[in-house]
Amino acid sequence: MGASVAYHLLRVDPTVDVEVIDRDLSLERSSTIRSDGNVRVQFDLEENIAISLYALEVLERFGDEMAVGDHRPDVAMKKQGNLFLIEADGENGARQAMERQRRLGARVEWLDGDEIADRYPPLASDRFVGGTLGPDDGSVDPGAVVAGYRRKAESMGARFVEADVESLVSQGGRVAGIRLADARERRSDVVVVCAGAWSPELLESADISIPVEPVMRTVYVVSTDVAGDLDLPSVFLPSGVYLIPEHRDTFLIAWSKEDDPIGFDFTPADRDRFYDLIWPELVAALPAFDRLEVKRSWAGLYAQNRLDANAIVGEWPGLDGLYMATGFSGHGFQQCHAVGRYLAEKTLGLEPFLDLSRFGPGRILSGEPVFEHAGRII
């Protein structure tokens, strides 16, 4: 988010003085680096759909747009498609969402159970009446995206500084800058807090409380008996279990659960959690995955927005000049392009290209959620 905001600010106004401060510029523990890099147009909310359509558009031209000299970043886009499998009681809702996605220009198709079994034999299952396939969806390398934004922003004059931000500084109802852990201060009348799952602790320093928690999610790298050269899409089960084809017989598999630990611990959940909890759920839905082995796993943090699991983006009411981009829960990587541009335009006083005001921080104060799928962690 930080690198994208920086790039978009300088794209709009090359004279802006932009500094991106991160306590670890290797981004080793950032959610971005630990994400699956998946992009999908299959959301319910029009804003989320529009954000992803914009992401697909930007990713198509990313290499050209972010080229610096001879260096042209390659985001390794794999357009394997995303398939959401649907049970009978979910069919109406899925078809309505599909119509909304199509109306906004997304390519999404309905496949009934037989078509899924014909096209993708390992996904044959009695449990599903069909599925919605977004053929343009796919995964990219998150590291290449963030490096692309950073390199380009630096070439345009942004400074990337490794330092620990301790607190926000305000004066007379507006933000005045930030204070670093070594007590140095940076003065600025615009500050954008995009500190991922660490955002709440930074905002606390200005007495701003948001319902975002660092929730640890584990991704398992699993080798299976299912041949990955079948051009399988990424698959999302109604329960929330998902599998993303990695290469040959290897898949990334995960399931976000309510009891996932809260905190800044990056130790992945143990393998038994996969074998005892996720595997039975997976095999009950897709019997072809009855032989597999966990090869490795990693954990990263969702900045989980407990109000409605959606982004919190915009200026905080009551502290002029203080903007935030956080609470993205499980879908913020794909949102960095649109949110970066939106915040650049907002902070520079321009009419934003997309209206994301529904995700504004004001709803935190009024306690009005904007739900995507009620009850499902996304």
Ligand SMILES: Cc1cc2nc3c(=O)[nH]c(=O)nc-3n(C[C@H](O)[C@H](O)[C@H](O)COP(=O)(O)OP(=O)(O)OC[C@H]3O[C@@H](n4cnc5c(N)ncnc54)[C@H](O)[C@@H]3O)c2cc1C
């Ligand atoms: C396992 C997993 C899988 C995911 N898969 C997907 C996916 O497929 N698609 C998708 O769209 N999203 C996915 N997400 C969500 C996505 O990763 C995040 O929403 C997104 O990357 C958030 O980006 P960010 O820039 O806000 O935060 P981050 O990438 O976490 O960056 C925050 C940065 O702030 C820095 N920082 C924090 N506090 C301070 C401080 N006080 N001073 C200085 N620096 C500070 C940190 O060092 C960090 O580098 C996934 C997340 C996880 C954990």
